[in-house]
Amino acid sequence: MKISSRGPLAAALLALLLAGCGMQPSMTQRQPADDPEQLLQEANQQAPAEAARSRLEAADILARQGRAPQALEIVKNLDDAQLSVEQRRRWALLLSELGESQSDPHAVVQAGQLLKSDTPPRQQANLLLERLGRALGELDKPLPAAAALLRLQAANDSEDLNDPIWAQLSRLPAGSLSKLRSSQEADTRAWLTLTDLVRDGSGDIERLFQQIDNWRDQHPDHPAARRLPSKILALRDLRGREIHHIAVFLPESGPLANVAEAIEQGMRAHHLNEVNSGASGTQLSFIDSSGGNLDELYREARNRGAQAVIGPLDKELVSRLEQREQVPLPTLALNYGTADHNQAENLFQYGLSAENEARQVARRGRVDGLRSAAVMVPGNDWGRRVGEAFRDTWLANGGEITRTERYNPGQPATESTRQAVGSPKPDMLFLLALPEYARQVPPTLDYYSASELPVYATSHLYEGRPQPRLDKDLDGVRFIDIPWQIPDAAVGGEDALPFLDSYHQLRQESEPSLFRLMAMGVDAYELTRRLPQFQAIPGSELFGATGTLSVGEDGRIQRQLPWARFSDGVPQPMIVGPLGDALR
Template sequence: MMTNRNALSTITLLVVLTSLFSGCASINLDTHIAETPEQALSIAADENDPQRAQRYLLRTASNYQTKGDHTAARNILRHTLLKSTEGQLREQQRLLAMASAIELEDQEWAQELANTSKVEDFLQYPSDMLARAANLQAQTLALAGEPLDSAMTLILLAQTDSSTSPQNIHDRIWSQLKTVGNQELQTSNTKAIGFENQGWLELASTLRNTGGNLDAQGKLIRQWQNNWPGHPAAQTLPKELALMADISSSRPENIVLALPLNGPLASAGKAIRDGFIAAYYNDQSANRSKTDIRVVDTANQPFLDLYRKLSNGNTDLIVGPLEKTGLAELSEMNTLPVPVLGLNYLPNDHKAPNGLYQYGLSAEDEARQIAEQLAKDKVTRILALIPNGEWGDRVTTALTDKLEEIGVTALHVQRFFPEDNLRAITADVLGVTASRQRAIDVERTIGLNVEFEPRPRQDAEAIVMVAAPTIARQFKPLFAFYFAGNLPVYGPSITYEGVPNPSRDRDLNNVIFTDIPWVLAENDNPLRSDAEQYLSGTKGQLGRLFAMGADAWQLSKRLPLLQQVKDAAINGHTGTLTMAPSGAIHREQLWARFVNGSPEVLETKSPDALVPGE
């Protein structure tokens, strides 16, 4: 009897379990809340009515989005069970997919969505959802690298939804149009249909070929307004263009260039001075009759005293100092009566006063760019070699902080002095020293000699090598010596002397490094070509400082533009320049690879962008 009761209980349990998991007949899909995406997909797969299953999955994905779990939503929205949605279900799925793709910054998914969409698609949604659908569509297209279609979506939204803010939407339209590639813009301009589209595209095309002449840009903007008086953008200019038009007629005229012309920083100060003055004379928009540039020596005097003296005179802008200590003195003030474009950066524990802008050849900027490039190249674990000292400390902090932020692991950061045994340093960072020590420990344990060939650690995917050329030329062959020659090597600009030297730099072959356009794109730089004929100090490290001085001139005219327009940028000689809310200028440099001992610029995927001051 006991056996029969056990058998009956077992059968009863099986019946219950079967009723629970044999299908969705016992599950109300209109109210059921799945514990995981996998459970939702399993339940939907057992549903005989495809549309009922799809409605359940879309509701579940929406619930995950509400909780902020867009990864779970993506697992559902990209599943094959939702490939066949139609009508309203298709529209709902697309809206949810765009929202999660944007939140996750999933470019691949955004591109898939863009490939199956048209600019007018958002018009299919009800009036109360029109603006949301259009904004999601525009953001998705931008994420997919389709700025023109993104702009066209916003232009159409502005025509169909009167509740949108003209200033806001015009700013967004312009932020997309100015990044459209030159060829695509020209082609679209000739084929444009519709008053609004034609006006916007002509505005973008008109400003594309001004050569960065701010006066010319301001005049062309006003001329376009006169030619298109009834266009919405003529009545409400994008903020950036309105600011450009105003700045072109209100730039600083009395400028003091405050640099060290004596002492240990004299050569650097003179190189920056020469670059600043050369760029001024090369700038066709500069008003020679109004602009006055006065050069003063900051050596051997407290900069704060000099600043107070200069600010009491007829001065619109002070460019300098170069010395970090001089810049730190200004942090004692809350507001600067005369704006300062400092040619260095404040220490992290100093607060920037109002009116202080900071610009320089920041090693921290380069470290962060290296980290970002590693992520773009899908490198997840790295080793690093960085010099000892205060400069190396700053590079280490900037690199490791950025790596942590973007999810790249620094397995080991090895610090070194130039006079160290570089072979031992290389063995340490590659883990060969530890490998050898483990073999010695084994020999001691078993009392026998062990045949051993040291091998580097196998979990690293790349090496970040922060080293001057003379040191870098020794490190790179050592990587191969220790069987790590297959690891890609990334470096900052100090890896390259700035002048091609194939016979010496062959040891750096395949090293990927970042540097400024002045150095890497020398054949495309008219200012450099002209300066080399009449001036010394335009190459190598002094050349980088010369380029910094030239960009300081460009910045002097556009500081309000960079500060007030969020995505404004200048294509400068030292990189693409943008401004942080703190007033610090950040640079994005070019990338190159050593091939046969000479640097070859790596092409970027970004289009020819329209930026003020290009």
């Protein structure tokens, strides 16, 4: 039976990788032939088993002749189920080698599926595991990638695997890390402890390396204790560059004052919790930005001794900043400018962008195999911007838009929903709506016999607290939100959330409508303390209250959010598609 090159490694593979397998050394000897073209012609006339052997031999010859693309195509498509055990091992090794050399990670994963049904000799199995781990990482599947590489290191104790292992572990959200914690391998558990230390280290580099030194003393024989991953070592170079004083530009009056107050409350609460936990104190200086004079604000920040800035919040001020060549101090703006790209050196931009969410929804819909989409957005400027973000990403990933319906939020959803999903019928509906309007859409779909149509939405349809009676009408709707709003779906429960003490305090004190903004204040504080790390170490991420945060090429912070699906009116975990959110 031919194994699909795009099939995911299921939970059984992960269990296999973690449980281990016995392997004995030896290598299969090949019997070369001369003419691959003749072998391929003969295969067309042969019985299935003999044809598979001929095609394998032809692919091997082509590979040795330097004709790798042709060899890869043959070995990917031959019926490996017709091969003997030894021949299948040879097939898997050749396929993984060609897949790696030709930048085809799907082919490497196809070859790695041999490990589900066979126990090759140790040298062969280790080679397949190493290639498999790298390929899964390329396919944005860090959990099975980490499992494969950890299993390999358990077999060979190689320090050379430290960097590849760390590359995968450092990408895993808390919920995925928990799936590795049941491992019986002491080295795997030690890796997870190290991962927790680095994630919890905030911007206090001195304290972090004291904790890492303690970890090394506790695990002296661990491969990472003998040689720390290079990205952890790079953090050591940031000693002396820590951020100890931050100026915060927020308006005390005007239309954004209430938003600013919620962000400030989150920032202050988290700052106090960090200090109480033993982290080195970072001084916060709040400066009223209502006047809008950016040069004066930066002069005041410097006069107070600030090393970095959080703010401004106003989109117009951020747009003015991003047109400069550089800003006077490293700055994390709390909004995104209107230009296509941020050109100012040392300026980073962060916010709870609905456009960012729409792009992630579009990528997810395409990964789930959906091709055509209808769009429902409010008929205002916000709806236009978010709708365009979804449309552009959807089209860029090969999708089609059947209809864009710009509805009036003050009117019932009945007619707009009917228009959106009319002929031609789409494969999915993208919905941008507040809770009261969103709750009308699924019942309307039921009425028009479209109840099976998948609905994908942004976070705006969820008020942030369980309301099973009200939200029962949203059953089946898929949506994204920040981890702090959907802890069960995001990380398997509150106890696994980042910055747990701050979460509990702010959840108890806040109005649900302001909780996301308070979480934004927490992450703004953490991001700013880590600005030296983000600047020095490309690819750094923060697993924060508002998502997995990383820095784009132009300094704009990208958020990756967890998925949930309403069931009985409550957000529940939603299984990620076969390649995760891999389309970019």
